[in-house]
Amino acid sequence: MIEGLQEMLKRDFNITFKDVDLLDAAFTHASYVNETPERKKKLKYYERIEFLGDAVMQLCVSEYIYEHYPEMPEGKMSRLRAAMVRADSFSKFAIECHFNEYIRLGKGEEKGNARQRPSLLCDIFESFIGALYLDQGKDEVVRFISKVIFPKLELGWFDHMMDNKTELQEVLQQNGECKIKYNEVNVTGPDNERVYTMNVVVNNEVMGEGTGRTKKAAEQMAAYQALKKLRK
Amino acid sequence: MIEGLQEMLKRDFNITFKDVDLLDAAFTHASYVNETPERKKKLKYYERIEFLGDAVMQLCVSEYIYEHYPEMPEGKMSRLRAAMVRADSFSKFAIECHFNEYIRLGKGEEKGNARQRPSLLCDIFESFIGALYLDQGKDEVVRFISKVIFPKLELGWFDHMMDNKTELQEVLQQNGECKIKYNEVNVTGPDNERVYTMNVVVNNEVMGEGTGRTKKAAEQMAAYQALKKLRK
Numbered sequence: 001m002i003e004g005l006q007e008m009l010k011r012d013f014n015i016t017f018k019d020v021d022l023l024d025a026a027f028t029h030a031s032y033v034n035e036t037p038e039r040k041k042k043l044k045y046y047e048r049i050e051f052l053g054d055a056v057m058q059l060c061v062s063e064y065i066y067e068h069y070p071e072m073p074e075g076k077m078s079r080l081r082a083a084m085v086r087a088d089s090f091s092k093f094a095i096e097c098h099f100n101e102y103i104r105l106g107k108g109e110e111k112g113n114a115r116q117r118p119s120l121l122c123d124i125f126e127s128f129i130g131a132l133y134l135d136q137g138k139d140e141v142v143r144f145i146s147k148v149i150f151p152k153l154e155l156g157w158f159d160h161m162m163d164n165k166t167e168l169q170e171v172l173q174q175n176g177e178c179k180i181k182y183n184e185v186n187v188t189g190p191d192n193e194r195v196y197t198m199n200v201v202v203n204n205e206v207m208g209e210g211t212g213r214t215k216k217a218a219e220q221m222a223a224y225q226a227l228k229k230l231r232k
Numbered sequence: 233m234i235e236g237l238q239e240m241l242k243r244d245f246n247i248t249f250k251d252v253d254l255l256d257a258a259f260t261h262a263s264y265v266n267e268t269p270e271r272k273k274k275l276k277y278y279e280r281i282e283f284l285g286d287a288v289m290q291l292c293v294s295e296y297i298y299e300h301y302p303e304m305p306e307g308k309m310s311r312l313r314a315a316m317v318r319a320d321s322f323s324k325f326a327i328e329c330h331f332n333e334y335i336r337l338g339k340g341e342e343k344g345n346a347r348q349r350p351s352l353l354c355d356i357f358e359s360f361i362g363a364l365y366l367d368q369g370k371d372e373v374v375r376f377i378s379k380v381i382f383p384k385l386e387l388g389w390f391d392h393m394m395d396n397k398t399e400l401q402e403v404l405q406q407n408g409e410c411k412i413k414y415n416e417v418n419v420t421g422p423d424n425e426r427v428y429t430m431n432v433v434v435n436n437e438v439m440g441e442g443t444g445r446t447k448k449a450a451e452q453m454a455a456y457q458a459l460k461k462l463r464k
Contacts, residue, residue: 048298054294058290077280229406
């Protein structure tokens with residue numbers, strides 16, 4: 001049993017796990033299991049639970065956005081969701097919840113400062129969500145993230161992450177230099193109701209097209225389509 | 233009301249929607265709404281519902297994999313989920329369910345053969361799932377996909393899509409030619425228990441590293457890590 005973890009969850013979030021082994025597994029890194037060979041077959045680590053937690057978070061966040069922003073178009077909903085479920089967002093939430101203090105790590109990883117590593121913190125946040133879902137169901141997960149994440153949405157925490165053009169550039173440049181260009185494809189409507197269609201061309205190939213009331217909005221949509229294509 | 237849709241759902245899947253407007257919206261393309269300006273403010277189209285349906289599918293498929301393959305490592309679970317929720321899988325399911333016959337399209341899109349377009353069919357499949365979730369909850373969605381999708385998993389439908397090396401190559405080559413190379417990083421363990429560590433190098437940059445009992449398995453894991461990095 002991980003010392004203090006249950007007490008902290010009870011005190012800070014009023015959460016009491018039925019299956020304590022599941023909770024422990026959610027906070028246990030493979031490196032810890034690898035160092036306790038005699039218990040190896042019994043001890044579980046977080047990776048599979050994190051896989052489930054990732055999908056639970058996607059749904060809870062999607063449902064929240066769907067319900068609370070009834071007029072928001074799909075493109076913007078997707079950008080907002082992507083901003084909220086980013087690894088760097090989750091790693092901040094993990095620290096805020098003090099989850100980092102309870103992770104079980106192998107000695108080598110501990111020395112390598114894994115406890116501060118954003119990707120591990122993100123994993124632990126997701127695996128906690130997965131365990132909470134398995135132990136108590138979706139409503140309890142929603143209650144937890146209504147405390148930890150949703151208030152930050154209203155405070156505008158995620159607004160600056162919703163720039164698709166920047167994101168597209170970052171993704172493409174991971175594979176080396178490339179030429180990204182936005183072109184006007186079409187303009188329709190009267191003066192006060194212009195609709196612009198822009199496309200984004202990467203190394204002479206059209207990667208996405210979008211429409212909007214301003215050129216900038218249309219470019220953002222085009223970049224969003226290109227990102228969607230890259231992720232397919 | 234979309235003619236015949238409710239009857240088909242009742243007959244083929246024993247599903248009766250409470251909110252028929254929601255069901256209609258799930259099968260309505262924006263091009264149809266745009267051609268009926270006088271009803272424009274009232275009619276809804278599928279995009280927002282599809283956004284939610286996408287997340288519902290992710291969770292239902294994840295939960296199924298988590299429960300039915302208790303020994304499957306996380307990397308393989310992720311590859312299997314990705315294969316199951318691919319656009320080309322969903323578009324096949326949409327046709328199998330005859331959803332294509334009930335989509336409401338604008339005249340231009342209809343002439344442009346949008347009704348056969350895999351990306352639209354995938355969207356409609358997801359939006360139906362979103363509407364079903366909103367109208368009847370997750371258990372009913374699970375019942376539906378237990379009929380339509382999960383039996384195909386047992387039949388091995390998705391096995392051929394789980395090749396990460398091929399997928400990595402496809403993703404990278406969308407952005408033009410590049411050099412992909414797999415290298416041996418480390419070999420440990422006795423003869424009969426070798427563990428290989430391989431990395432994947434793209435244009436001289438290490439993009440991922442993986443371990444496995446064979447070189448091929450380690451390469452697949454390295455390719456999987458690279459894909460994960462590209463999608464971040």
